[in-house]
Amino acid sequence: MQQRIAKFNRILKIREDSRRNEQAILAAERSEERAVLNHISQLEGEKAQAIHDFGRAGTQAMSANDLWFQRQFISAIDTDITRGKTSLADVRSRIVGTEARLVERHRDVKIMETYIDHLKEANFHEQLNTEQNELDDVATMQFSRKGV
DSSP states (O other), X not given: OHHHHHHHHHHXXXXXXXXHXXXXXXXXXXXXXXXXXXXXXXXXXXXXXXXXXXHHGGGSOOOHHXXXXXHHHHHHHHHHHHHHHHHHHHHHHHHHHHHHHHHHHHHHXXXXXXXXXXXXXXHHHHHHHHXXXXXXXXXXXXXXXXXX
């Protein structure tokens, strides 16, 4: 029984390692999500500033070329924001997948822990029964010596 418990403890350790790996992956993905959100926020700030500057251009004398370049700059920022949002959606979908795998790993660990606890309890009761049988045998031998 001890060998069986040791075997399942090794399996439990492997499953716990797998769960820790998923937790590390999830932490990295959450960090990546925060970085992408920060980048999008920064780009939106730049876009707001560029739009403000473009609006001020109407009060100043500017060439058509300068206006065109400012508009292209705003369009480029819009494109970067769109790419950032696409990247954010990808990261979030990976996070959902990782969370699902993490829940599955956690469930596997809990099942294995419960099974090992049952094995340990069965082993404990088996040892108690063995000890009781040994005590009964000793008592029977002593009783039979006195009774004869």
